[in-house]
Amino acid sequence: MAVSIDDVRRVAALARLELSSGEQERLTTELSRILDYMEKLNELDTDGVEPTAHLTPDASVFRADERERFEALRELLSQAPDLRENYFRVPRIID
């Protein structure tokens, strides 16, 4: 599976990563090699095999729909890079 530098740019945009041109080139080579390795999986016949997405028993886990108060709210919010009266401040979103 040859990965192109355009693929790398497209995926970086999806992943919200800004990569230098050196990083883009290196990742083009590395991802190609790693994905080539993963091609080996195609040797296995998996027709009719159910995928395993997780290992917990099928039933979903339910709980009562009750509100709980997180005791360390102040400590939690104090982690914000830019907090103004319990609002997270961010750079402008629209022009």
Added chain:
Amino acid sequence: MSEAQWTAHEAVQRLTSGDIGSVELIDALITRIESEDERVNAYVHLDADAARAQAQDVDERRQRGDTLGPLAGVPIAIKDVMCVRGGRTTCGSRILADYVAPYDATAVAKLRAADAVLLGKTNMDEFAMGSSNENSHFGPARNPRDLDRVPGGSSGGSAAAVAADTAIAALGSDTGGSVRQPAGYCGIVGLKPTYGRVSRYGLVAFASSLDQIGPLTKDVEDAALLLGVISGHDASDATSADVEVPDYCQKLRAGVEGLTIGLPEQFFGEGLDAETAAAIEATASRLESAGAKLQNVSLPVAGHAEYCIGAYYVVATAEASANLSRYDGVRFGYRSGEASDLQQMYHQSRSEGFGDEVKRRIMLGTYVLSAGYYDAYYLKAQKVRTLIREDFSRAFTDCDLLLGPVSPTTAFCLGDKIDDPLQMYLNDIYTVTANLAGLPGVSVPVATAQNGLPIGAQLLAPAFAEETLLRAAHHIEQTA
């Protein structure tokens, strides 16, 4: 023998009998950390005053005659991927370098409830992604058996601290071998419990269908002791299993007579170092002499290096790319100061905050989940995962346990594999399958190689068969 060399069960005994106080024990460890850790770099944060205060409290309650927990006064180190309230939890990453956890992980809260003393946070590969501890924002930890070698990863700091006698025991996390492999490289015991056995609430997520917390200890009895403390159902983790927690120490000495131990032929093929193979075979012979029955088994998919590594790195990176999308510089963690709009802030915060291996895995995971590639990679890997589980199910209809190596070689040198990600990934060939299948596994030191480094053996068991696993591991340890 100095106090720092004690196992947890020895420390409990000495503390209970009054030979030593908890403060004295903590001070002995802190003194040792001060002399050793500059070279080993096993710790990323140490709060000596907080540890002393906890120890002081245990000593006072002991003097009053209060009933104390099973780890009362025992200093335990925590991999910096688990939240400890009020202290930094950095995950070995710049993006969380200043993050202070507002709550305790459940496993940590259970240690506190058992009256253990939380000694400090240990070094690790960034976001638990790595097999050498070289991917840490805080510099690599080193193998105390040979400082030019890696301690393994990603729980390298926890393994190095226990091996260097700068912790009595430690907790780590294992997504593809991150407890068992560093334990093997450092010559200690590392246990990865069954998926769901230990709550992951407060464990920074890497790959949620694979991650599990486990102990790194000086002997098997300590692994059993710690497992009993940290296990159990937790409503805060939807994947936590509601399965009774037995006293894991009770049957440790029951021996191996009557157990059938499978030797997967694929584990002893190409790529395995000859000395390691000989050490595992000798271990198998000792088990046989003690009354276990050996049986050759075949794991055509689960024992096939390329299928396992392929499936693992698709699933693990896909889940990681989703889990790590939360680091956006808005609510917590690093924010780049340069950005003039929101999109740019996301991009720059993540690019400046994450290291090379984390970016590589986010890219790989995003790629295999992206439109047009999902079926070819992600869905295919999930189907191969089913085949791997079926291989193990078949093997465990005839066998109680499986025996094999932990890693293809002994610990490698710093710098040897860091420039070749695929070579680094191949180091995990024997460990990733337990995570893909959700099975418990343990790494036990069995021999010393010509180069002076420890060789570990790995035992695997069916889900929730930790008692049998630990019982055989204990026998291997006692006869090694």
